[in-house]
Amino acid sequence: MLRYTLGRLLSGIITVWFIATATFLAMHAVPGDPLMNEKATTAEIRENLARKYGLDRPLAEQYVIYLSNMIQGDFGISFTQQNRRVNDIIKDHFPVSAALGILAITFAALGGILWGAITALYRNQLPDIIIMFLVILGISVPSFVFAALGQLLLVNLNQWFGTSILPVAGWGTFSHMLMPSLVLGLGTMALLTRLMRSSMLEVVNEDFIKTAKAKGLSPQRIFFKHQLRNAILPVVTVLGPQIAAITTGGFVVELVFAIPGLGRYFVQAVQQLDYTVIMGTTVFYGAFLVLMVILVDIIYGFIDPRVRLK
Amino acid sequence: MNTTRILTEADFAPAPSKENLEQITRPSLSYWEDAWIRLKKNTRALISLYLIIGLAFFTLVGPWIWTKDPAAQDLDQISQAPALPKTALLVKDFEPSPTPIDINHPSEPSGYPDALDAVTNFTVQGTPTTQSVRLSWAPVNEAGGYSVYRSESAPDGMLGLGLPLASLTSGNIVGFEDRLNLKSQTYYYSIIPTDGFDEFDAVTTLEVSPQQSITVSQALERQLIDGDDRPGQTVQLAFHPLGTDYLGRDMLARLMQGARVSLFIGVVAPLIYVLFGVFYGGFAGYLGGTIDQILMRFADFVVALPFLLFMILFKIAFGIGPGESGVLPMLIALILLLWPATARLVRGQVLRIREQGYIEAARLLGGGPSYLIARHIIPNTMGVILVTLTFAVPSAIFTEAFLSFIGMGVAPPTPSWGSMCNEGVKTMLSHPHELFFPALFISITVLAFNLLGDGLTEALDSKMRSKE
Numbered sequence: 001m002l003r004y005t006l007g008r009l010l011s012g013i014i015t016v017w018f019i020a021t022a023t024f025l026a027m028h029a030v031p032g033d034p035l036m037n038e039k040a041t042t043a044e045i046r047e048n049l050a051r052k053y054g055l056d057r058p059l060a061e062q063y064v065i066y067l068s069n070m071i072q073g074d075f076g077i078s079f080t081q082q083n084r085r086v087n088d089i090i091k092d093h094f095p096v097s098a099a100l101g102i103l104a105i106t107f108a109a110l111g112g113i114l115w116g117a118i119t120a121l122y123r124n125q126l127p128d129i130i131i132m133f134l135v136i137l138g139i140s141v142p143s144f145v146f147a148a149l150g151q152l153l154l155v156n157l158n159q160w161f162g163t164s165i166l167p168v169a170g171w172g173t174f175s176h177m178l179m180p181s182l183v184l185g186l187g188t189m190a191l192l193t194r195l196m197r198s199s200m201l202e203v204v205n206e207d208f209i210k211t212a213k214a215k216g217l218s219p220q221r222i223f224f225k226h227q228l229r230n231a232i233l234p235v236v237t238v239l240g241p242q243i244a245a246i247t248t249g250g251f252v253v254e255l256v257f258a259i260p261g262l263g264r265y266f267v268q269a270v271q272q273l274d275y276t277v278i279m280g281t282t283v284f285y286g287a288f289l290v291l292m293v294i295l296v297d298i299i300y301g302f303i304d305p306r307v308r309l310k
Numbered sequence: 311m312n313t314t315r316i317l318t319e320a321d322f323a324p325a326p327s328k329e330n331l332e333q334i335t336r337p338s339l340s341y342w343e344d345a346w347i348r349l350k351k352n353t354r355a356l357i358s359l360y361l362i363i364g365l366a367f368f369t370l371v372g373p374w375i376w377t378k379d380p381a382a383q384d385l386d387q388i389s390q391a392p393a394l395p396k397t398a399l400l401v402k403d404f405e406p407s408p409t410p411i412d413i414n415h416p417s418e419p420s421g422y423p424d425a426l427d428a429v430t431n432f433t434v435q436g437t438p439t440t441q442s443v444r445l446s447w448a449p450v451n452e453a454g455g456y457s458v459y460r461s462e463s464a465p466d467g468m469l470g471l472g473l474p475l476a477s478l479t480s481g482n483i484v485g486f487e488d489r490l491n492l493k494s495q496t497y498y499y500s501i502i503p504t505d506g507f508d509e510f511d512a513v514t515t516l517e518v519s520p521q522q523s524i525t526v527s528q529a530l531e532r533q534l535i536d537g538d539d540r541p542g543q544t545v546q547l548a549f550h551p552l553g554t555d556y557l558g559r560d561m562l563a564r565l566m567q568g569a570r571v572s573l574f575i576g577v578v579a580p581l582i583y584v585l586f587g588v589f590y591g592g593f594a595g596y597l598g599g600t601i602d603q604i605l606m607r608f609a610d611f612v613v614a615l616p617f618l619l620f621m622i623l624f625k626i627a628f629g630i631g632p633g634e635s636g637v638l639p640m641l642i643a644l645i646l647l648l649w650p651a652t653a654r655l656v657r658g659q660v661l662r663i664r665e666q667g668y669i670e671a672a673r674l675l676g677g678g679p680s681y682l683i684a685r686h687i688i689p690n691t692m693g694v695i696l697v698t699l700t701f702a703v704p705s706a707i708f709t710e711a712f713l714s715f716i717g718m719g720v721a722p723p724t725p726s727w728g729s730m731c732n733e734g735v736k737t738m739l740s741h742p743h744e745l746f747f748p749a750l751f752i753s754i755t756v757l758a759f760n761l762l763g764d765g766l767t768e769a770l771d772s773k774m775r776s777k778e
């Protein structure tokens with residue numbers, strides 16, 4: 001297990017290096033001069049930045065400076081906001097996105113497992129048909145439409161009750177998080193429901209279920225202890241990539257619900273061509289996603305011994 | 311009795327074979343014929359296929375049938391909901407007219423009145439049109455002026471009077487002409503007498519429904535009439551079956567034009583990157599060994615790039631010049647980022663197929679590598695590739711819509727379904743149709759491709775077939 005974990009970590013570090021390099025090259029291909037952004041830069045900032053990043057030096061040297069800064073955990077200083085380090089921006093805004101993402105993935109995983117189990121239990125009956133119809137809807141409707149509809153729903157709910165049941169936008173309390181994270185998790189929930197359903201139906205034909213039946217176990221025990229637990233395994237495997245989808249999918253939800261998360265900051269940075277913020281955020285997100293995938297893999301290794309033996 | 315039989319050519323012809331008569335079998339079907347038959351049984355997949363053909367027709371042929379310019383603005387019908395063709399009353403161009411004054415009435419009150427009567431005789435002069443609503447009233451005794459309000463909903467006494475239109479500071483003014491951004495809907499005009507400064511608690515409300523109208527010069531400018539039409543006639547306004555957007559552009563024409571962008575990206579990008587992935591994965595899988603390891607390692611790295619962030623990065627890296635739509639950068643970014651998934655899949659397939667018995671058999675019979683690839687490996691991966699392609703289309707359409715929605719996609723004025731949603735979401739509460747239609751088209755397209763993909767998976771899956 002230790003060897004497996006170390007191997008995954010090593011390949012993760014190489015992956016992060018690749019992401020950092022790709023980000024560096026992509027940002028260098030952006031047309032225009034980073035220091036000619038007259039709107040937001042004063043001469044003082046320009047001079048400091050040129051010295052700090054050696055922008056007049058050859059590309060290879062810049063790359064080395066960039067990497068060594070990044071290894072020391074220094075993402076640099078924002079180009080558009082005076083005296084604000086990229087590290088501070090990430091520190092201030094990433095927890096918001098993370099909280100939103102964690103709640104969303106919780107909604108998605110719990111909902112997906114629950115609905116998937118129900119559809120498999122009532123296969124080809126009314127609950128199955130209704131839930132699978134909603135799942136198809138969840139997969140086909142873009143997330144921004146859900147975000148807009150979710151907000152509309154809140155407006156109408158609040159009007160109906162005459163008081164503010166749930167805030168329509170903004171950030172701060174737990175009630176602010178509910179609707180955005182539900183909207184954010186909806187697509188993933190639909191996907192997981194589908195996966196859970198097919199995996200449940202596959203497990204039902206396995207020999208160990210027949211054995212359990214032959215032993216005379218109660219249907220409830222077979223369902224919860226044997227069928228459900230085995231069917232959850234494939235759902236856990238896709239959680240890693242789905243966390244990635246949810247954190248980046250957060251852009252739209254953060255924009256629509258006016259949530260001060262890192263995604264919104266990234267979009268803003270791109271619009272203002274804030275080089276250091278764009279690079280820092282991308283590498284940070286990339287490293288975070290790689291870490292998440294590794295984490296899920298390791299957890300999966302614990303749950304299913306077959307994986308780590310391979 | 312000896313008879314001589316003359317043998318002819320026919321006697322030496324082979325007797326008709328009776329073998330076929332005893333055969334009870336269906337004609338043999340190729341893989342694709344079989345898949346097609348199974349797909350046809352799947353109603354959902356078939357309907358999806360027709361929907362996709364319909365969408366292709368909508369965007370390719372549509373603009374020839376519905377020839378309205380998607381960029382042309384109809385300023386008479388801005389944010390118009392879907393409706394039947396509208397007519398408008400032709401009215402004279404604006405001519406300034408003097409403020410109507412009752413010369414027999416004093417312009418200022420004699421003292422400081424404690425209370426004033428409500429305005430009487432509050433009526434509309436002539437036909438109220440969206441060009442102008444002429445209000446008139448009888449002067450109130452001792453009034454020093456009047457306040458005129460306009461509301462879109464009925465006011466409750468002194469509450470909810472709406473937009474203050476005018477504060478008239480003379481007691482003998484007996485009329486007001488409203489020309490402020492009128493639409494063909496019901497308005498509630500309220501008038502309150504004042505002493506010149508303060509309003510009194512006496513309101514009169516009038517309900518007015520202006521008629522859609524257009525001035526002669528506007529109509530001429532928009533080529534709705536030829537020179538000899540006279541004011542008072544009705545003119546046919548431009549028809550917008552799905553309404554117009556916030557700039558008065560025809561939604562139907564824009565949806566057709568936007569479909570071109572969305573479907574172009576949605577179909578062409580997957581076609582290219584799936585093709586590239588097939589070559590890359592097939593190459594790696596066929597060669598195997600160290601080259602395979604290196605190639606697939608690189609593919610793993612590309613998979614690990616955070617997709618949407620890099621879509622945005624690449625898009626700004628390629629840059630959009632003035633006047634460009636930004637479709638090409640998006641296409642290239644999609645191809646650069648999404649090929650590894652197909653490459654991995656095809657490699658896995660090739661590795662699996664390479665070990666199959668029939669490949670071994672073909673090789674023993676003397677089949678060379680090119681024969682094996684062309685005759686056995688490629689046809690056997692086609693099913694998986696086709697399914698991948700079908701599922702790749704909706705994800706590409708989603709990506710385009712997502713990026714255009716956050717303003718990182720197609721540059722205006724080029725319409726795409728995503729950018730139309732982006733514009734529509736801003737007026738979601740007042741004009742929901744501007745968001746509804748593009749969102750509906752995205753959803754239908756994605757749904758159709760997803761269901762078709764499901765149907766294809768089932769039709770092409772040999773595991774499913776053996777179960778029947």
